Amino acid sequence: MKALKTLIDECRSGATDYQELVDRVPYARFLGIQVVAQGDELTFVLPKNDNVIGNPTLPALHGGAVAGFMEQAAIIFILLQMGEPRVPKTIDFTIDYLRAGHFRDTYAECRITRQGRRIANVHISAWQKNRQEPITIARAHFLLSEDA
């Protein structure tokens, strides 16, 4: 397996597709997470698939699958900002469910509110129809390094 730093440098330079970075994590492959890059802007995609269904009668997405998707989106997003990339550890993750997640593709974008040497605060927003109507918003803290 390629060193994480090498892979990230290649993603940044355009030599490698971001998807290779996403697919490095087994759980990301389990959910089927994809990433769309437009320049430096990244949109994460949770394609609709049977495995992420929660309520079968509606049908609606499982809130836990959406949360896991958003957490992993934030982890990838932070990795790409780090000079010496190490997989960040989630300290806490807080999510508000604003609308039902229907059985369709879900998108997420991340914004780093504050990144210190040791801790990053990230805001994540997920939507289906348009980004002005998020289905969930989340914020999370990540530990970047234990020796910083």
Added chain:
Amino acid sequence: MTDSSPPFTRLDVCNRFLESVRHSVVLGMEVVSAEETAVRTRLPWREDLVGNPETGVMHGGAIFAMMDHAGGMSITCRTFPVFEITPTIDFRVDHLRGPAKGAAVVCEASCYRLTPHVAFVRITSWEEGNEDAPIATGLATYTRLKIDKAGQVVGQ
């Protein structure tokens, strides 16, 4: 003498609830016990749930998904034998430590306050066999949807 108790238990209802939620089934979640005051579930470690390929630690998202569903089940146990649909309003999880590679994660959820519209739930997770050292704690609220025949979703 008539017996008014329903012909199914809280554990039965929680198991049906689990079976009806595809994502939880695919994760490999299991119901361990279901009492009026608390529900216990477990999630065996699996290669495809790993979040960090270097350490083999299970992804926080998989643990979150189990805790979220266990929280819903804890409400089911309070409203038993009536089954209600209870979408999550908000959920906060603190990851206290990473579970060891290969270890199943067990969680206990408890609905400690039930109002006509909102349920307040606490959830704690630990590595199986290591209950004294929680790996994650959660605090969540759920809303109670009044839907006729909701029980048939999981009951029949």
